[in-house]
Amino acid sequence: KAGVTQTPRYLIKTRGQQVTLSCSPISGHRSVSWYQQTPGQGLQFLFEYFSETQRNKGNFPGRFSGRQFSNSRSEMNVSTLELGDSALYLCASSPAGTQGDPQYFGPGTRLTVL
Amino acid sequence: AQSVTQLGSHVSVSEGALVLLRCNYSSSVPPYLFWYVQYPNQGLQLLLKYTSAATLVKGINGFEAEFKKSETSFHLTKPSAHMSDAAEYFCAVSAYSSASKIIFGSGTRLSIRP
Numbered sequence: 576k577a578g579v580t581q582t583p584r585y586l587i588k589t590r591g592q593q594v595t596l597s598c599s600p601i602s603g604h605r606s607v608s609w610y611q612q613t614p615g616q617g618l619q620f621l622f623e624y625f626s627e628t629q630r631n632k633g634n635f636p637g638r639f640s641g642r643q644f645s646n647s648r649s650e651m652n653v654s655t656l657e658l659g660d661s662a663l664y665l666c667a668s669s670p671a672g673t674q675g676d677p678q679y680f681g682p683g684t685r686l687t688v689l
Numbered sequence: 690a691q692s693v694t695q696l697g698s699h700v701s702v703s704e705g706a707l708v709l710l711r712c713n714y715s716s717s718v719p720p721y722l723f724w725y726v727q728y729p730n731q732g733l734q735l736l737l738k739y740t741s742a743a744t745l746v747k748g749i750n751g752f753e754a755e756f757k758k759s760e761t762s763f764h765l766t767k768p769s770a771h772m773s774d775a776a777e778y779f780c781a782v783s784a785y786s787s788a789s790k791i792i793f794g795s796g797t798r799l800s801i802r803p
Contacts, residue, residue, distance in 0.1 A: 675721040680732035
């Protein structure tokens with residue numbers, strides 16, 4: 576099976592712009608989660624989608640949003656970018672996102688905000 | 690609330706030596722625990738997972754971890770380090786309140802000396 580894919584791999588934006596990141600989960604996986612990784616804060620959970628519905632959300636401002644399509648592909652959007660949004664954004668998928676299900680990660684999108 | 694603590698942000702061992710990466714968890718319920726590895730400029734790869742079936746869990750690349758309830762620990766070991774093991778390692782727990790959310794430790798960077 577193909578793994579989790581994320582596009583683009585690298586992105587450079589300026590403050591105030593918005594950005595959309597894309598994630599394709601492993602075939603058959605219906606749960607997609609997003610994480611932000613920074614040197615200072617480590618890995619932080621953004622949100623999770625299951626069957627096109629946001630099922631769980633982390634402690635991030637409303638500028639961070641996402642959606643999931645009927646084929647389980649997911650997009651994440653960040654509006655009004657700030658310098659602090661520079662990070663590696665990781666997408667992970669699991670079959671159903673149930674307790675004990677490991678998550679399988681994509682290579683990430685490196686976002687740099689100038 | 691669950692959490693994991695990784696002791697030592699950086700561990701350095703000689704090639705061929707024992708690798709021991711420490712992780713302690715905090716959970717009021719039986720936890721689901723994971724170890725992930727991240728190579729430079731890549732996403733996270735699942736090494737192994739504990740889901741209460743057995744206390745000694747074998748993973749990929751020769752790694753294993755032992756769940757010790759009395760010590761609330763889930764340390765990762767490998768008998769003989771290879772240069773290719775140099776990476777960042779993350780201990781993680783599945784959040785009880787939100788099964789799809791994984792809570793990560795701060796990570797341990799493993800360096801291998803020739």
